Amino acid sequence: MSALTDVEQVAPEAALKVERLTVEVGTGAASRYLVRDISFAVEAGKTLCIAGESGSGKSITSLAIMGLLPRAARVAAGVVRFGGSDLTTLKQSQMEAIRGKQIAMIFQEPMTSLNPLMTVGQQLAETLRRHEHADKRAARAASLAMLEAVHMTEAARRLDQYPHELSGGMRQRVMIAMAMLCKPRVLIADEPTTALDVTVQAQILELMRELQREFGTAMVMITHDMGVVAEMADEIAIMQQGELREIATARKLFREPKHDYTKALLAAVPMPGTQPAPESRAEEPVVLRVEHLAVRFPMRKEGWGAQQYLHAVEDVSFELRRGETLGLVGESGCGKSTTGKALINMVPYEGSIQLFGRELNGCDRAALQEARRDVQMIFQDPYASLNPRKTVLDLVGEPLLIHQQMPLGQRTERVAALLEQVGLSADVMKRYPHQFSGGQRQRICIARALSLNPKIIVADESVAALDVSIRAQVLEIFEQLQREHQISYVFVSHDMSVIERVCHRVAVMYGGRIVEIGRRDRVLKHPQHPYTRRLLDAVPIPDVDFKRDFRSLLKDIERRNPVYPEGYLPPKPVFDAVAEDHYVAVQ
Numbered sequence: 001m002s003a004l005t006d007v008e009q010v011a012p013e014a015a016l017k018v019e020r021l022t023v024e025v026g027t028g029a030a031s032r033y034l035v036r037d038i039s040f041a042v043e044a045g046k047t048l049c050i051a052g053e054s055g056s057g058k059s060i061t062s063l064a065i066m067g068l069l070p071r072a073a074r075v076a077a078g079v080v081r082f083g084g085s086d087l088t089t090l091k092q093s094q095m096e097a098i099r100g101k102q103i104a105m106i107f108q109e110p111m112t113s114l115n116p117l118m119t120v121g122q123q124l125a126e127t128l129r130r131h132e133h134a135d136k137r138a139a140r141a142a143s144l145a146m147l148e149a150v151h152m153t154e155a156a157r158r159l160d161q162y163p164h165e166l167s168g169g170m171r172q173r174v175m176i177a178m179a180m181l182c183k184p185r186v187l188i189a190d191e192p193t194t195a196l197d198v199t200v201q202a203q204i205l206e207l208m209r210e211l212q213r214e215f216g217t218a219m220v221m222i223t224h225d226m227g228v229v230a231e232m233a234d235e236i237a238i239m240q241q242g243e244l245r246e247i248a249t250a251r252k253l254f255r256e257p258k259h260d261y262t263k264a265l266l267a268a269v270p271m272p273g274t275q276p277a278p279e280s281r282a283e284e285p286v287v288l289r290v291e292h293l294a295v296r297f298p299m300r301k302e303g304w305g306a307q308q309y310l311h312a313v314e315d316v317s318f319e320l321r322r323g324e325t326l327g328l329v330g331e332s333g334c335g336k337s338t339t340g341k342a343l344i345n346m347v348p349y350e351g352s353i354q355l356f357g358r359e360l361n362g363c364d365r366a367a368l369q370e371a372r373r374d375v376q377m378i379f380q381d382p383y384a385s386l387n388p389r390k391t392v393l394d395l396v397g398e399p400l401l402i403h404q405q406m407p408l409g410q411r412t413e414r415v416a417a418l419l420e421q422v423g424l425s426a427d428v429m430k431r432y433p434h435q436f437s438g439g440q441r442q443r444i445c446i447a448r449a450l451s452l453n454p455k456i457i458v459a460d461e462s463v464a465a466l467d468v469s470i471r472a473q474v475l476e477i478f479e480q481l482q483r484e485h486q487i488s489y490v491f492v493s494h495d496m497s498v499i500e501r502v503c504h505r506v507a508v509m510y511g512g513r514i515v516e517i518g519r520r521d522r523v524l525k526h527p528q529h530p531y532t533r534r535l536l537d538a539v540p541i542p543d544v545d546f547k548r549d550f551r552s553l554l555k556d557i558e559r560r561n562p563v564y565p566e567g568y569l570p571p572k573p574v575f576d577a578v579a580e581d582h583y584v585a586v587q
Helices: 003-010 058-066 092-098 120-131 136-149 168-180 198-215 226-232 250-255 260-267 336-343 365-374 392-404 408-421 426-430 438-450 468-485 496-502 520-525 530-537
Strands: 016-025 032-042 047-051 073-082 103-106 186-190 218-223 235-240 243-249 286-298 308-321 325-329 350-355 375-378 456-460 488-492 505-510 513-519 563-565 575-579 582-585
Touching: 016 058, 032 047, 032 058, 032 073, 032 218, 032 235, 047 058, 047 226, 058 073, 058 103, 058 186, 058 218, 103 168, 120 136, 120 168, 136 168, 168 198, 186 198, 198 226, 198 530, 218 226, 226 250, 235 250, 235 260, 243 250, 243 260, 260 468, 286 336, 286 488, 308 336, 308 488, 308 513, 325 336, 325 496, 336 375, 336 456, 336 488, 365 375, 365 392, 375 438, 392 408, 392 426, 392 438, 408 426, 408 438, 438 468, 468 488, 468 496, 488 496, 496 520, 505 520, 505 530, 513 520, 513 530
Parallel strands: 032 243, 047 218, 047 235, 103 186, 186 218, 325 488, 325 505, 375 456, 456 488
Antiparallel strands: 016 032, 016 073, 235 243, 286 308, 286 350, 308 563, 505 513, 513 582, 575 582
16 A cells, blocks of 8 residues: 555545655756655644654655755656645745745744844844734734743843854744744644754743644644654654655554665664663772863943853862763753863863873963863764865875874874774775765764874764664663773763763763762653753653653743852852762752
8 A cells, every 4th residue: 555545545625735746956867866755644633753873754744745955956746736726836935925924934043044144133023024014013812822832931122133143943933933823723843842952942842732722723744753743743754765664653653664774763762771781980089170160151241240151050069980971961062062162172161171190270381282182072963074175185184284294194093993982984984974874974073083192082962963773872882892992981961861871980060060960870760850850841852651740941040140249259168968979068
């Protein structure tokens, strides 16, 4: 039975129906398919999740529905049925009348989707004035009401702010508000929570469910996160290499997957609580000791008032042992990435950082360069951290040139060995970053970090943007290198499944401070601090029989104001020992 026949039987009265859609790029013999012969449907009030890895054609499908394909691509065949019309045959003027009013879309990255030169209120009002012909006062009132509907704090003040003044979660709420302003019949959400922390992600998911219940909107959600799929989907379509591999109800697909690719995709998804307890590293020597670390940034001074400072990190202390992985977890803005940067002296800091007993704070340039051989960093975005004008040989070999002045011949041999170590062929040395996939670029970054045989690696959200199968491969590389070379990791992440897999101990950060720290199993299975519990309650589980109630998370908890006048020292943190090697902040 074809996917199309299944769809017709399941959803005869679909709000949106895609029939044998094919999208291609190029002309003549050079043409190739981006999406080929796919069919699905979604009913009012229901959610269809389209899942698959990067490059599978998920986003191209959504852009074809919206009539927003890039100029080089075109719909070569198929029909997109909506409201009695075939959207692929409509003129641009007709599609402009539908887009935003009857079919709306939430894009993956809100910062690039919002106009940085217009306030939030102006951008929301633009939608209403275009589609509803509302006057200025009515548009502002409706915009305010919708911001309140998406649980935006201080909604009236947000109307007059610009996108850069809002957090990632707030910007995504603005995008949802904009999409829902005209109460569309169909909402397409393209990876709406990929870059968000688990608590903000949970808030956004609950918000979308709430709005769907209120307006009866049919939703098409595109994601590679199977936890989100299990949480949201009524029906699931699995895509690979531009083709539809399988389509079924959520329960049937999770319980009885038919296609080999679907089985492999589900097998790569980590299930909470299934990782074996890591071996204790308590007997190993301490390689890094951090005491009372503080990072404070001066704020822009206005008028004659006192100088204010943003306390990004405040009084953080921990130890890292040889061959151990310490996870730093928490929401955006909690200070975990800033802590990681302080460890390699990328930001000015106060306090003590001791590497193998040597104090790094205040050391001279030569000593600092020597320390950087032992401590390397892998950043979240591999494309942004690789110079697009340099080949892989230049990129991976650069630390060897700077620190060891190694001649080209030896450098080439060393780079070839490093690439092989991370699962890449030496043949790629002459290629440039844009010629690789995201997973391959991250492997190049790992190879570069390993070039000087470091004792410690700080990994800052290093697998956050990777698909589940590629993420599993990269994590396996980290674990193998640790086994072979006793490397220690500081693993900065908001993905609790990653933390559970790779970490021996976990430190939970909130408001620039550590609020709970201890062995992985103690912190994740027996959390003691209210914030740790909230963080774990927000994690979506890839199990259709286990639905989380995220409604309580829509109310933001009270946050510490991190801005203080110059010279102010917040009170010292006090910890209770609740178990062996498990400490919880009490103030």
